[in-house]
Amino acid sequence: MSLSLVTPPAAEPISLDQAKARLRISDSSQDAxxxxxxxxxxQRVEGDTGRACLSQSWLERRDAWDGDGRLCAFGTQFKLPKPPLISIDxxxxxxxxxxxxxxxPADFFIDTLSEPGRLALRPNGHFPEPGRRVGGIEIAFxxxxxxxxxDVPAPLVEAIGQLVEAMFxxxxxxxxxxSVTALLTAWWRISL
Structure with missing residues (x-):
């Protein structure tokens, strides 16, 4: 399995002006x-939580639908990474x-309300099997x-702001x- 960022977010959860205000910087010498x-x-907050803050497009390449615990509900649902899911493209x-x-994708039920989002079979449906054994499935989402x-939840925005301050x-x-760990605790991925 591989996961590749196709289109990064068009903006950041905090702006340059907001970061400068937090750090009490009034000139542009530190903008870059x-x-x-x-x-x-x-990116660190997204990596630690497994989430995507702002809208971004990804491509997942897989060898098979099963194998990593994301095929569930007796093989009728497939969980997508990087919640929350907006769409399967x-x-x-x-x-x-x-x-x-x-x-x-309309041949499937796309559950964007669950976390993680799911691709589910419709009655009498099946997941299409690839003929190629390596990288035979691609899902763009x-x-x-x-x-x-x-749109980004306030605790994630605050964690990003505090992390910017600490890194600066x-x-x-x-x-x-x-303090950042405390803000992110509720958002961490839990694997059973």
């Missing part, structure tokens, strides 16, 4: 560094000769809380501040 820190802090399988076959920074003062190698 702060922009980098904001992106790094968001394309499903493609590849034959043994590498010929692609597109499958209409969009995830995140929305396109506007105000201590560098990119800074450990996770206890």
């Amino acid at each position: 560094r702060l922009t980098h820190l904001i992106r790094s802090a968001r 394309a499903i493609t399988t590849y034959a043994a000769d590498d010929a692609p076959t597109s499958h209409d 969009t995830c995140g809380y929305g396109t506007d920074p105000d 003062e201590g560098g990119l190698e800074v450990g996770m501040p206890a």
Whole structure:
């Protein structure tokens, strides 16, 4: 399995001006560094929580539907990574000769309300089997809380802001501040 970012978010959960206000910076001498820190802090929060803050597109390549515990409900549902799920944009399988076959996502029930989001079979449906054993399934999907920074839950935004402050003062190698850990605890992935 591989997961590739196709389209990154168009904005960040906190703006450059908001970061500058938090750090009491009034000039533009640190703008490039702060922009980098904001992106790094968001990516760290997303990585630690397994979530997507703002709308972004991903492509997952798989060898098979099963194998990693994401095929569930007696093989009738498949869980997508990076909640919250906004949409499934394309499903493609590849034959043994590498010929692609597109499958209409509308042929499935797409559950965007569950976390993680799920692709579920309709009655008498089945997950299309690939002919190619390696990377025979591709799922293109969009995830995140929305396109506007105000769509991101406040604890995640605050965690990003505090992490930007910590990295600005201590560098990119800074450990996770206890206050950020406390904010993220409710959002961490739990695997059973």
